[in-house]
Amino acid sequence: MEKAVKDLERYLDAERREIDLAEKWETENPSGTGEPIAEYLQDTFMTFLLQGYYKNFLSFRRDYEKEFGTPPQVHPAVYSKWLRESILDSDFNVVMVHPVGDFDPFYRDVYRLDPKDRSQAYDWDQREDHQASLAGVPSIVVPVGQVSQPSKIMAQGQVLPVTISLMSGTGTDFQLTGMIQDMAQTGFLAGSVKVGSHAF
Known part of the structure; x- marks a missing residue:
């Protein structure tokens, strides 16, 4: 991860700036409520993931407009x-880099709890790899x-992939894609990976 960031x-030819989103949110207070980001977002990501905002409220909006003759008020995101x-920003001056996924192995013989039954400590809305979905901005994951991680099944080390997400502002999809393609062509990122148990 550190090597990938340094290569980037x-x-x-840029200088990294580490950002604590929760701290910056608290300082700027964009919601005007003074709530910490975790309290403000609550289960936002799970709502997106499990129900789908549009589909979930479609019948309500139709019923509301039919009853009152006007669409319901929807607060800004x-x-x-x-x-x-x-x-x-939309000028492609900022690229946010963060790790993707969990760093512990997922064993096939361990059954996961339903997301709604998992510990609140999981922080669905605080996970770095959920931020692009919450913000509606482009994000590309690259290996x-x-x-190497010890395997309780194989009784020896197993290799797990390390991936990062590069996230940029609204409307910068092509710039982000082009940058990653150029980085792969110039050797700053791997242009290909192997199949099988080892990617590199």
Whole structure:
């Protein structure tokens, strides 16, 4: 992960700036409520994931408009607006880099609880790899390495992939794709991976 970030800094001739989104949210208070980001977002991501915002409220909106003759008031997506305007921009001046997924192995003989029954400590809305979905901005995941983990099944080390997500502002999809393609062509990122148990 660190090597991939350093390579990206070198490629872009840019200086990294580490951001604590929760701290920045608290300082700027974009919601006007003073709530910490975790309390404000609550189960936002799970709502997206399990129900789908549009489909879930479609019948309500239709019934409301039929009853009152006007569409219902829908509040602006405060978090999405804040992340797009305060952290990212549409001029492709900022690229946010973060790890993707969990760093512990997932064993096939361990059954996962339903997401709604999992510990609140899982922080669905605080996970770095959920931020692009919450903000509605482009994000591309790329492989950058692999690490060895002990396997309780194989009784020996197994290799797990390491991936990062590169996230940029609204409307910068082509710039982000082009940058990653150029990085692969110039050796800053792997242009291909192997099949099988080892990616590199």
